[in-house]
Amino acid sequence: MADKQNTIMKLQAPEYITSITPYPPGKPMEELERELGINRPIKLASNENPLGSSPMAIKAINLALELDGLHRYPDGSGFNLSKKLADMLEVPQDNIVLGNGSDDIITILTRAFLKNNDEAVISESSFLMYEISVRSCGAKPVFVPLKSFAQDLDAIAKAITPKTRIVFLTNPHNPTGSIIKAEDFTDFLDRIPSDVITVMDEAYIEFATATDSINSIDLVKAGKPIVVLRTFSKAYGLAGLRIGYGVMPGMITSILERIRPPFNTGILAQAGAIAALEDKPFLQKTLKLVKKEISFLYSELDILKLDYIPTQANFFLIKTGNAKQIFDALLKEGVIVRSMASYGFEDYIRINVGLHEENVRFIKTLEKVMKNG
Numbered sequence: 001m002a003d004k005q006n007t008i009m010k011l012q013a014p015e016y017i018t019s020i021t022p023y024p025p026g027k028p029m030e031e032l033e034r035e036l037g038i039n040r041p042i043k044l045a046s047n048e049n050p051l052g053s054s055p056m057a058i059k060a061i062n063l064a065l066e067l068d069g070l071h072r073y074p075d076g077s078g079f080n081l082s083k084k085l086a087d088m089l090e091v092p093q094d095n096i097v098l099g100n101g102s103d104d105i106i107t108i109l110t111r112a113f114l115k116n117n118d119e120a121v122i123s124e125s126s127f128l129m130y131e132i133s134v135r136s137c138g139a140k141p142v143f144v145p146l147k148s149f150a151q152d153l154d155a156i157a158k159a160i161t162p163k164t165r166i167v168f169l170t171n172p173h174n175p176t177g178s179i180i181k182a183e184d185f186t187d188f189l190d191r192i193p194s195d196v197i198t199v200m201d202e203a204y205i206e207f208a209t210a211t212d213s214i215n216s217i218d219l220v221k222a223g224k225p226i227v228v229l230r231t232f233s234k235a236y237g238l239a240g241l242r243i244g245y246g247v248m249p250g251m252i253t254s255i256l257e258r259i260r261p262p263f264n265t266g267i268l269a270q271a272g273a274i275a276a277l278e279d280k281p282f283l284q285k286t287l288k289l290v291k292k293e294i295s296f297l298y299s300e301l302d303i304l305k306l307d308y309i310p311t312q313a314n315f316f317l318i319k320t321g322n323a324k325q326i327f328d329a330l331l332k333e334g335v336i337v338r339s340m341a342s343y344g345f346e347d348y349i350r351i352n353v354g355l356h357e358e359n360v361r362f363i364k365t366l367e368k369v370m371k372n373g
């Protein structure tokens with residue numbers, strides 16, 4: 001069937017598109033249950049919130065559904081949500097761009113600023129959406145190795161050429177959990193040409209406890225060419241809703257607004273996000289759980305004499321050796337993690353913090369598969 005379809009069609013996508021490897025999402029639980037017949041699998045693979053969603057967000061979504069329904073288009077500007085974010089962050093409202101997840105803003109940003117043969121600097125072993133979005137514009141990703149599991153700002157600054165339009169940074173970094181120190185970043189910014197945008201992807205910033213991290217919003221306020229990306233997918237537990245935002249100087253938003261799909265965030269997503277911002281108890285509960293369970297996991301791994309990379313996020317790397325094999329063995333036991341082999345860390349798996357009972361099961365299962373391996 002597929003073969004037949006392919007011979008009839010003579011479509012040609014550009015080579016820079018056909019050479020892209022699709023983003024590999026974490027295995028959905030239903031798929032695992034279907035494929036391996038495993039009951040009650042646990043998923044610690046996509047850095048999701050183990051407590052579920054903000055209850056206030058769920059309530060607001062139900063209410064919006066009842067009161068407003070879905071037959072009308074949403075407010076394309078997301079006025080109420082962007083107003084709330086602007087007030088909260090103390091930035092002008094025209095500094096906010098909403099997205100169908102922060103992935104969406106990465107796509108809009110690259111499309112707006114990159115043309116054929118332009119360059120974007122990306123750390124190796126980072127979030128794959130940067131590379132995919134850059135390539136999809138026919139532009140060239142320039143990769144800089146990590147240094148001791150952290151982004152190497154000095155090497156990144158040196159990789160910038162006259163063709164560079166965007167630098168991607170992640171703080172805290174996924175998958176290593178490392179952060180960028182404020183003083184290192186200030187030095188870095190001084191070295192960056194004023195026609196280069198620095199993207200500061202802060203998908204996990206709520207979890208960071210280090211006191212010497214960057215205040216990126218202050219830098220936006222100061223008019224630096226910085227785009228801060230935030231999301232409701234992680235700390236707020238709304239990954240399935242698809243909503244995120246970018247904070248940036250008005251000059252950048254005015255460019256993005258020209259090509260942003262006009263209704264890229266829906267009625268339910270906007271309503272849920274507004275309520276999630278008000279749900280301080282849920283956020284606090286989430287941060288408390290993550291902190292407590294990270295130290296639980298560290299101490300259990302210490303007992304098993306396994307190395308790990310200390311984290312500022314809700315996930316971290318564990319050195320198990322032979323990540324692919326450990327990943328498969330865990331999967332057969334119904335524990336979904338991420339092998340980091342495709343990120344160049346052959347010996348590491350990444351797990352995110354789950355509920356206490358999930359973390360206990362992960363440790364027990366890991367101990368078992370490592371003994372058998």
Ligand SMILES: *Cc1c(COP(=O)(O)O)cnc(C)c1O
Pocket residue numbers: 047100101102103104127170174201203230231232233234239243244
């Ligand atoms: C999860 C994640 C995001 C968020 O993606 P959404 O599209 O908002 O769900 C962005 N950047 C990184 C590094 C992530 O890990």
